[in-house]
Amino acid sequence: MAEAWWKGAILYHVYVRSFFDSNGDGHGDLPGVEAKLDYIQSLGVDGIWLSPIHPSPNRDWGYDIADFEGIQADYGTPQDFQRLLDAAHDRGLKVVLDEVLSHTSDVHPWFVESLTGGREGPKANWYVWADPQDDGTAPNNWLSVFGGPAWAYQPARRQHYHHKFLRQQPKLNWRDPDAREAALSVLDFWLSRGVDGFRLDVAGTYLHDEALTPNPPVPMDERRGLHWSHAGNLQQHLYDSNLAENVEMLDLIRRRVEAHDGRNGGDRFVFGEFSEEEARCGAYCTPTEGLHSGYTFVMLLARKLQPTFVTQHYATLESYPGHWPTISFSNHDVPRTVSRFGGKDASPELAKMLFALLVSLKGTTLIYQGEELGLPQASLTRDQLRDPVGDLYWPYDGGRDGCRTPMPWTTGPNMGFTTGDPWLPLAREHAGLSVEEQGEDPDSVLNFSREMIAFRKATSALALGEIEFLGVDAPLVAFVRRHAGDEVICVFNFGDAPQVLAHPSLERAELLPLRTGEADLRGGSVGLSPLAAAFLRLV
Incomplete structure (x- = not known):
């Protein structure tokens, strides 16, 4: 029996808003991704993972979804998406969507009805609501990842709703069967249109503890710089997320996805992001239960170029026989790889070595756009930031915009990204590193990356x-x-x-x-x- 296509595959992570702008409005879009499919194909990857493409008020830049079945207007139309999907498939590229099923935007019709329809309404329990404590404070001590209490009070219901992230991202209640079915139906909708799978945002957060048990603190002697960076890190997230029974929800998702295997050709892939409790990644993704695969933030947050950042992660996963990992060094949430490990002294040699390591490790590999160019992190001023996290924690933490700046394509105006005003500034650090310039240099990081991917695909030991x-x-x-x-x-x-x-x-x-x-x-x-x-x- 042939291996599933995703085992040993390499997926190219496209942050759509910063990839390529086809119409000059300063925002990357789906026709822009289609226009660059030949470039993506030239890398030798097996498919693309698109950042969220659904309508959103962009409080968290697409990770606050207002309509799971639509297309964000400044990204294009449903027809544009279908053309992109067909064009990718024509080139032998899979298309994986980023789905955010643990929460929605607060302007999503589901939440509006849950809020305004009363405590007995049909969607009353579609979100996690709780009464305030006797003194009027939040129901418990749960903290938001972005800082402060993970609860927001709504006078219309005289209750708080839970939000693990921004206040504008209310938590969907997966314990309610109707809410759960509505979320699962999102997968059916897109699979029926031919997508090849999903990356699930914060996949460890579907279930919460119904008793609202307070989270224990991280012991003082275990707190490191990472814990102090955001207030939410000071807790062990044992009851607001990462519950052992969450695997039951992930298994439902997997079965729903696998039910579409063979339709429109091929099998489907679903993997998750697990940002907390590293061991849960292995427990939630086994050969027979949970998702097909997942990744944690252990290697994404590593900043010291020491062997342990790789060896300890695999040692943790060894406790879960048969687990197939997803491996990532860089994405839209963390500083770019060469800057994390090399600082201002990041060099092409370091970029090549890290890319070679990434592609050599066991698992399904995720490459973030520009990683194949060895792009460093961009430095932005506060007035240039668009990321709510960067604004909240300035100047301690510059946020995520430094890894989200537009892709450098050419030596022309705006580095070929747009003919208009880019939504984020082009990074001055990317001068001389464009696709055009590196394509002409046989010793460039780009050309080495292509060779490394080809070597991986031609070598069964590295792929599988x-x-x-x-x-x-x-x-x-x-x-x-x-x-x-x-x-x-x-x-x-x-x-x-x-x-x-x-x-x-x-x-x-x-x-x-x-x-x-x-x-x-x-x-x-x-x-x-x-x-x-x-x-x-x-x-």
């Missing part, structure tokens, strides 16, 4: 193999990927000085031509230059 980490000392990382008799050793030097790896298995290895930096194999040892990546096939 198991992973075994070799016990090597920092700053080296080394692991073996094995599949169907193919064995490849992947070695990475995280350090700023040359390193030598000696291992008995290297005595029967051949050094493969694809590498970044310098590598030299002599007997049972391989030497690597700083920030180098090398691959050896066991023969």
Whole structure:
């Protein structure tokens, strides 16, 4: 039996508003994505993951949905989406949608009716409502991810509603069977139109504790810089989300998605984002229960180029036999990879080495737009920010706009992104790194990325193999990927000085031509230059 298409696949994450503007209004759109499908195809990826495309008041830039069956007006029309979907399929590219089913916008008709229809109305319990405490304060101590209480009072019902994120993002009540069915029907709607799967936003948050048990604090001696960055991180999110029985909801989603397998050709894929409680990712995504796959923020938030940021994550996942991971170093929520690990000294060599590592690890790989170019994080002033998180935490945290600036396509005005005024400024840090310029440079990060993806797709061990980490000392990382008799050793030097790896298995290895930096194999040892990546096939 053939493996599902998504096992070992590489998905290219398109942040639509910043990808390419086709009509000069300053916002990327669906016709713009279609116009760049040849570029995406040239990378060698298997499909695209589109950021949310539904109508939204954009309090959280599309992650506050007002209509699950529509298309955001400044992205285009339903016909534009269908043309994009058909054009992608014509090129052999899968299309995965970003669905936000744990909450809606507060202007969604479901919430408006829940609010105004009274406590006995047909949608009264579609959202998480609770009475205030006797002194009028919030029902419990749950904190919003974005800061402050995760409750908002509504005089119309004399109750609070729960919002894990912004006040304008009320939490859908998945314990109500009608609300749950309405959410599941969203998947049917888009699958029937031919999409190939979904990325589920905050997939650990569907269920809440009905008793509204307060969350315990993170112990003081366990608090790190990450915990202090946002107030919500000071709690262990054990009762507002991450419940063990949440897997039952994820399993319902998976079965609903798999019911469409074979329709319009092919099988479907559904994976989740798990931003808290890392181990839940493995528990919620097993071969027989829950989602097909998922990713956590462990590697997305890592800032120190140390082997443990990779090895410890896989060690956690080993507790869940058969779990197939989704691997991501960068996305629309976190600073860009080369800047997190390299700071202002980020270099093409670092970008290449990190990209090689990303594509070599076991799992389904997510590449964020511009990661193949080695783009660094953009620096913006407060008046340029559009992200509510950046505004709330300025100047401590610049927010997420620095990784959301428009894609640099050419050396022309606005780097070829738009003929109008871009919704976010083009990053001055991206000068000289455009697709046009890198395409003409055989040694560019872009061309190396293409070669690395081609190598992954041509090497069954890298696409589908198991992973075994070799016990090597920092700053080296080394692991073996094995599949169907193919064995490849992947070695990475995280350090700023040359390193030598000696291992008995290297005595029967051949050094493969694809590498970044310098590598030299002599007997049972391989030497690597700083920030180098090398691959050896066991023969």
